[in-house]
Structures are given as structure tokens and as C-alpha cells.
Amino acid sequence: VVHRPLAGTAARLVGGLLRDWQVRNREASLPVAVEHLRTAGNLENLQLAAAGAKTGHQGPAFMDSDIYKTLEAAGWELGQTADERLATFAGEAAALLQRAQLADGYLNSYIQVSGQPRYAHLERSHELYCAGHLIQAGIAHARAIGTTRLLEVAQRFADQLAETFLGASGGPDGHPIVESALVELYRQLGDSRYLHLAQQFIDQRGHGLVGDYYGFGRRYLQDHLPVRGAATVTGHAVRALYLEAGVADVAAEARDAGLLASSITRWDDMVATKTAITGGNGSRHDGESFGDAYELPPDRAYNETCAAIASFQWSWRLLLATGHSKYADLMERLLYNGLAAAVSAGGREFFYVNPLQRRTGHFEGDDPGRRHGWFTCACCPPNLMRLLASLHHYLATTAGDGLYVHLFAGAQMEADAAGGRFAVEMDTSYPWQGEIRLRVTHAPSRPCGLAVRRPGWAGSTAATLNGEPVSLTADEHGYLLIRRCWQPGDTLVLSLPVRPALAFPHRRIDALRGTVALVRGPLVYCFEQADQPPDVNLEDLAVIPGTALCDPQTTIPGIGQTIAIETSAVVLPQEASPGGLPYRDSPCQAAEPGDQASPGVAGDRPAVTTRAIPYFQWDNRDRGAMRVWVPVHDTRPQGSDHSQACPRRGG
Ligand SMILES: [Zn+2]
Numbered sequence: 001v002v003h004r005p006l007a008g009t010a011a012r013l014v015g016g017l018l019r020d021w022q023v024r025n026r027e028a029s030l031p032v033a034v035e036h037l038r039t040a041g042n043l044e045n046l047q048l049a050a051a052g053a054k055t056g057h058q059g060p061a062f063m064d065s066d067i068y069k070t071l072e073a074a075g076w077e078l079g080q081t082a083d084e085r086l087a088t089f090a091g092e093a094a095a096l097l098q099r100a101q102l103a104d105g106y107l108n109s110y111i112q113v114s115g116q117p118r119y120a121h122l123e124r125s126h127e128l129y130c131a132g133h134l135i136q137a138g139i140a141h142a143r144a145i146g147t148t149r150l151l152e153v154a155q156r157f158a159d160q161l162a163e164t165f166l167g168a169s170g171g172p173d174g175h176p177i178v179e180s181a182l183v184e185l186y187r188q189l190g191d192s193r194y195l196h197l198a199q200q201f202i203d204q205r206g207h208g209l210v211g212d213y214y215g216f217g218r219r220y221l222q223d224h225l226p227v228r229g230a231a232t233v234t235g236h237a238v239r240a241l242y243l244e245a246g247v248a249d250v251a252a253e254a255r256d257a258g259l260l261a262s263s264i265t266r267w268d269d270m271v272a273t274k275t276a277i278t279g280g281n282g283s284r285h286d287g288e289s290f291g292d293a294y295e296l297p298p299d300r301a302y303n304e305t306c307a308a309i310a311s312f313q314w315s316w317r318l319l320l321a322t323g324h325s326k327y328a329d330l331m332e333r334l335l336y337n338g339l340a341a342a343v344s345a346g347g348r349e350f351f352y353v354n355p356l357q358r359r360t361g362h363f364e365g366d367d368p369g370r371r372h373g374w375f376t377c378a379c380c381p382p383n384l385m386r387l388l389a390s391l392h393h394y395l396a397t398t399a400g401d402g403l404y405v406h407l408f409a410g411a412q413m414e415a416d417a418a419g420g421r422f423a424v425e426m427d428t429s430y431p432w433q434g435e436i437r438l439r440v441t442h443a444p445s446r447p448c449g450l451a452v453r454r455p456g457w458a459g460s461t462a463a464t465l466n467g468e469p470v471s472l473t474a475d476e477h478g479y480l481l482i483r484r485c486w487q488p489g490d491t492l493v494l495s496l497p498v499r500p501a502l503a504f505p506h507r508r509i510d511a512l513r514g515t516v517a518l519v520r521g522p523l524v525y526c527f528e529q530a531d532q533p534p535d536v537n538l539e540d541l542a543v544i545p546g547t548a549l550c551d552p553q554t555t556i557p558g559i560g561q562t563i564a565i566e567t568s569a570v571v572l573p574q575e576a577s578p579g580g581l582p583y584r585d586s587p588c589q590a591a592e593p594g595d596q597a598s599p600g601v602a603g604d605r606p607a608v609t610t611r612a613i614p615y616f617q618w619d620n621r622d623r624g625a626m627r628v629w630v631p632v633h634d635t636r637p638q639g640s641d642h643s644q645a646c647p648r649r650g651g
Contacts, residue, residue, distance in 0.1 A: 104160055
């Protein structure tokens with residue numbers, strides 16, 4: 001089943017958490033980006049390029065891409081709400097880009113100002129990467145606000161790329177994204193050269209053509225195997241995932257079933273073996289890269305914000321290509337956890353690295369464990385802004401004669417169906433509560449389908465149509481699909497079991513063995529030191545399995561309204577070890593002799609109430625310890641003698 005996105009303005013967020021995030025993005029986050037583009041040198045670089053200067057470029061080679069991402073976000077926002085400051089920035093930046101663009105269409109402030117030769121070091125120059133973000137910005141402005149000035153700049157550059165690279169041996173870029181951007185430009189303008197160029201860049205990978213990026217090797221650049229022959233995602237996570245978005249785009253437009261199948265194989269493998277519970281990817285700081293299968297350490301997790309965005313975009317494309325709800329499930333997991341945590345409650349600080357544990361006194365150069373206002377390598381904040389500004393695009397799609405709802409939020413959606421306009425209002429306080437009400441406000445004259453995703457995390461679901469229970473056998477690809485002659489006022493209600501639960505790690509994830517996480521609906525929870533009883537160190541707590549999980553609604557200074565999860569835990573004693581080493585001859589965590597192996601009883605040790613909050617709300621108070629995965633208290637009685645006689649060798 002091939003799905004189509006709704007037309008640009010056919011879906012709107014009108015209430016709830018996602019709407020709040022979008023408003024915060026416009027009011028608090030985007031002004032931060034605009035301010036830093038002015039002070040960090042990004043706009044100045046373009047002014048130098050426009051003046052023909054040959055010295056003075058500031059920052060990394062990809063500084064232009066921060067401008068393009070911010071412009072893209074501004075485009076999506078201006079398509080929804082008038083905002084004078086944003087409009088002024090967008091106008092000035094577009095005019096500056098027009099002035100900086102060379103006569104043949106080339107545009108890159110780093111190359112133009114540094115005087116280096118064009119396209120000579122694509123493994124590290126990010127020239128096509130920047131072009132890709134320019135194209136996306138141009139498309140956003142054309143689609144959302146109907147202005148083509150930026151798109152024309154992008155088109156001139158894309159034409160220059162086609163003339164330079166199509167059918168020639170140069171390329172591809174060390175950092176993918178131009179592939180998916182070129183396919184989008186093909187969709188926007190209909191010029192098949194853009195699609196063919198994207199196709200060429202994908203086919204060129206795996207043949208040692210990309211070059212060497214500072215000794216990181218071919219895996220880092222996804223150049224170790226041809227795309228169709230790779231069974232797993234590898235190397236730099238953001239590059240790998242942007243490449244996959246381009247692969248899925250090319251496969252869809254070129255109707256290349258083999259290419260699509262290879263991408264799906266890697267997606268399934270990544271989800272099964274290389275994905276954090278928050279949806280994050282990249283378990284190694286070294287090379288910002290994927291690790292081995294099941295190498296998912298919570299404290300060392302890299303989980304770059306851009307990787308979460310790229311994974312979201314890849315999943316969206318596979319959702320469109322196949323109509324399977326598992327892709328929307330991962331998008332939801334990312335959205336409410338890995339992505340949502342990347343911005344502070346106030347919207348003005350951002351995470352680049354998103355670990356699942358912060359130890360007391362944590363220090364690391366590339367992961368300070370706290371959000372920052374901006375970064376020298378500022379890829380993540382404006383990337384997050386363009387995603388949040390376009391969140392409404394991902395709510396629903398059409399397929400056949402049906403409107404499919406993928407994400408749940410206060411929203412209005414409409415689609416053109418045979419027989420007229422089909423408009424639906426969604427009302428919910430998801431993800432806090434599990435009731436989703438879909439009310440038809442305008443119906444076509446002929447029968448059509450309304451489908452709603454049944455999330456993978458929800459074991460049981462119930463639904464009613466106009467108050468009557470609906471049979472859930474009409475499920476297709478993970479959706480409850482109802483096809484009928486709809487009337488205005490018809491109301492479909494989906495009830496999802498949003499309540500606290502434990503999550504256990506796969507046995508092969510060694511770094512998580514013996515631990516448990518708390519979840520509630522799509523939200524992953526974490527424990528912060530600030531929420532524990534006085535004098536109780538978070539790092540000494542072990543959750544007692546089987547005890548009640550309470551979920552009080554509460555307000556926390558610095559965070560605001562939330563739903564916490566409370567459960568019982570024991571405070572583990574200080575361990576004395578021979579020689580001072582953190583090792584001993586009996587298990588550290590065992591209960592005392594005489595303990596009962598029954599839930600809620602922890603031997604002589606007093607049980608305390610421990611409290612967790614949604615992961616996306618962490619690091620809004622102090623720099624105390626945080627952890628998602630917490631040890632499980634082992635209530636099995638401990639024997640005193642661990643020695644056993646060895647079986648005799650031989651016969
Ligand atoms: Zn980033």
C-alpha cells in the first residue's frame with residue numbers, strides 16, 4: 001500500500017503536547033538560532049562570499065547548512081503563523097544567498113571564501129550536503145508560503161550539480177542528504193535529472209569513490225559495501241541514516257523494489273539490535289557511530305539528536321512506501337523520547353548527545369551531560385527546529401480511499417476523497433492519556449476509509465464508533481480501518497492502555513543485564529537524583545519488581561505539569577571489598593539470608609519510594625545523576641558457600 005502525504009496545509013496541530021512543542025519552537029527556539037547565525041559567523045561568511053572576499057571564513061565547512069535548516073524551519077512556521085521577526089530573517093537571508101550565489105549557480109561560502117577548489121574534497125567539504133539543505137529550505141518556502149526566491153537559488157545550484165556530476169565520475173559527498181533533497185526537488189519541479197543524480201550518488205557508494213575522512217575508514221562513510229549488499233547500518237549514524245532516507249526516496253520514485261527491500265532489511269536489523277529504548281542510535285562516541293549488534297551502553301550512548309531526526313525521516317519514507325505501522329511506531333518512540341529530550345523545557349538549550357545515564361560528577365569533552373545554547377558544530381539545534389516546525393506533516397497520510405492517522409494529537413486534518421472533502425478533527429490528551437477521539441466534520445458523498453494506528457506498545461486496544469464497540473478484525477498493517485459512508489458528527493474513539501509498566505532489555509544487551517526501565521504508553525521514563533528521598537543516592541537504588549506502579553499527576557518547578565511514576569526500591573548498602581577493588585567473591589546485590597522471594601519484601605532493608613519522570617523532561621533542574629535503566633533488586637536468598645566440587649575428568 002503506497003501512502004501519500006497530505007497537502008501542505010491539510011493538517012494542523014491545534015492542541016496538546018505536540019502543539020505546545022511547535023509553539024515553543026517558534027517563540028523560544030527559532031530566535032536562539034537566528035541570534036547565533038548572526039553572532040557565530042554563519043551569515044557573515046555569506047556576506048564575505050557575496051563581496052568576493054578570499055579570507056575570513058569562520059567555523060566548520062558546513063556553516064551554511066545551519067542557515068538553511070533555520071530557513072527551512074522558518075518556512076514551515078511562516079506557513080502556519082505570521083511572525084514578523086522570522087519573516088524579516090527569511091527575507092534578509094534569501095537576499096544574501098542571491099548575492100552570494102555565483103553566476104553558474106554554485107554557492108558555498110566555505111569554498112568561495114577560502115579559495116579552495118570546488119568538489120576537490122567531497123569526503124570532507126560538505127558542498128553537496130550544504131546544497132541538500134539549501135534545496136530542502138527552498139522547497140519548504142515554496143510549499144508552505146508560496147514564495148520561490150529561495151527555491152530558485154536552490155534550483156540554479158541543483159542545475160549546476162547536474163551539469164557537473166550527472167554521468168561523470170565525481171561524487172558522492174562524504175555526508176549524504178543531497179540524495180533525498182534531489183528527489184524532493186524532482187517531486188517539486190518534475191525535472192528527472194535530479195532523480196537520476198540522486199540515483200547515481202547512491203549507486204556510487206561502496207566502490208571506494210568517497211575518499212578518506214581523516215582516517216575513519218570506508219565504513220564510517222558507508223562506502224565499504226554497495227548499498228544493496230549491506231545487511232546492517234554502519235559507521236557515522238547521521239550519515240548512514242540520511243543515506244537511507246535518500247535510498248527509500250529513490251526506491252519509491254524509481255520503483256526499485258530491490259533497493260527498497262535492502263533498506264527495509266537494514267531498518268529491521270537496526271531496530272532489533274542497534275536502537276536505544278528512546279529510539280536513539282549511535283552507541284559510540286568514536287566516529288559518532290553505530291556499534292556492534294546489542295552494543296547499547298546507557299552511559300556511553302551517543303544518540304546524536306541529528307541521528308534521531310534522520311531515523312524519523314527514514315521511517316517516514318518507509319511508512320509511505322509500505323503503509324506498515326511499525327515505521328510510525330518508531331517515529332512515535334523517537335518523537336516523545338529521543339527527540340523531545342533534545343530541547344529544554346524552556347526551548348532555549350539543546351542536547352547534541354542524548355545518553356541514557358548521567359553519573360554523579362560526569363565529565364566528558366564531547367558530552368558535558370547538559371544542554372547548551374549552541375555548539376561550534378551546531379548541526380543539531382536547527383535540525384530539531386525544522387522537524388518540530390513541520391511536525392503536522394507527519395500526523396496522517398492518504399492511501400487508496402482512506403485517511404490514515406499515524407500520530408495522536410489535538411489536530412485538524414483533511415483529504416480529497418472521491419465524492420468530496422473528508423475532514424476529521426482529532427481530540428486527545430495523548431501521550432498522557434490513551435483516549436483518541438476522531439470526529440468527522442465534513443464527509444464525502446461516497447464511502448471512504450478512516451484508519452487509525454494501533455501502536456505496537458499497546459497490547460490491547462478498544463474502539464467505539466458512535467458509542468458502539470467496533471470489531472478490531474478490520475486491522476490492516478497495524479491500523480484499525482473502517483470503510484463506510486461517513487456522516488458529519490460520526491465519532492471514532494480509540495482507547496489505548498496508557499499505564500505504567502516495566503520494560504526489560506534483550507538478554508544480549510550486556511550493558512543492561514539485571515536492569516529494568518519504566519514506561520507509560522509511548523513515554524520512556526528516567527530517574528533523576530532530584531526526585532529521590534533525602535539522603536538516598538540514586539546510584540544505590542534497586543527497584544523491587546512486582547511492587548505497585550503509581551502514576552500521580554504533579555507539577556515540578558523547572559518542568560511544569562507531568563505524570564510521574566512511583567514504585568518501591570531498596571537502598572543497597574556500601575560494599576566492602578578485599579583490597580579495595582570493586583570486586584568480591586560473592587554477588588554484590590544478593591539479599592541477606594532469610595529474605596523471602598516475594599514481591600514487596602526486601603529483607604531487613606527499608607524499602608523507599610522512588611520516583612521517575614518522562615525522559616524528555618530530564619536535565620531541567622540540576623546536574624545530578626540520571627538513569628533510565630535501574631538495577632532490579634534480587635530477592636533470591638543468598639547461599640553462604642559458592643564452591644562446588646569439580647566433576648572428575650576422564651572416565
Ligand atoms: Zn547533529
